[in-house]
Amino acid sequence: MTAEPGSVVVGVGIDAVDVERFALMLGRRRGLADRLFTDVEQADGGGSPARLAARFAAKEATMKALGVGLGAFGFHDVWVEREASGRPVLRVEGQALEVAAACGASRFDVSLTHTALTAQAIVLAHGVPG
Numbered sequence: 001m002t003a004e005p006g007s008v009v010v011g012v013g014i015d016a017v018d019v020e021r022f023a024l025m026l027g028r029r030r031g032l033a034d035r036l037f038t039d040v041e042q043a044d045g046g047g048s049p050a051r052l053a054a055r056f057a058a059k060e061a062t063m064k065a066l067g068v069g070l071g072a073f074g075f076h077d078v079w080v081e082r083e084a085s086g087r088p089v090l091r092v093e094g095q096a097l098e099v100a101a102a103c104g105a106s107r108f109d110v111s112l113t114h115t116a117l118t119a120q121a122i123v124l125a126h127g128v129p130g
Helices: 019-028 032-036 039-045 049-065 094-103
Strands: 008-018 079-080 088-092 107-115 119-125
Touching: 008 019, 008 039, 008 049, 019 032, 019 049, 019 094, 019 119, 032 107, 039 049, 039 079, 049 079, 079 119, 088 094, 088 107, 094 119
Parallel strands: none
Antiparallel strands: 008 119, 079 088, 107 119
């Protein structure tokens, strides 16, 4: 991956999710998956709590990379898609895109990982200094 000329990292976010606890929450709260995840993410997750937990971690890591907390934008404003190669790609739109622009972020890199116990994501927000 090549960086844009003159671009810098304007934010870094990381988040970890306990997979068992997350699976319990999804099971107990009807409709929670629909509130947290896009249709693309739910299909991509294949019903795997670990995969969904990693995608939730990516949403929270994005908030941290942009220096904001829960409520700054909706969960559907940020989602993870996979390229044909399997590489995850972070998509940002709506209010999250506005927050990103205000922070000078115009591009994101995301990395996901999970085990049966823990799911993690790291997000790098890139931008060009003003």
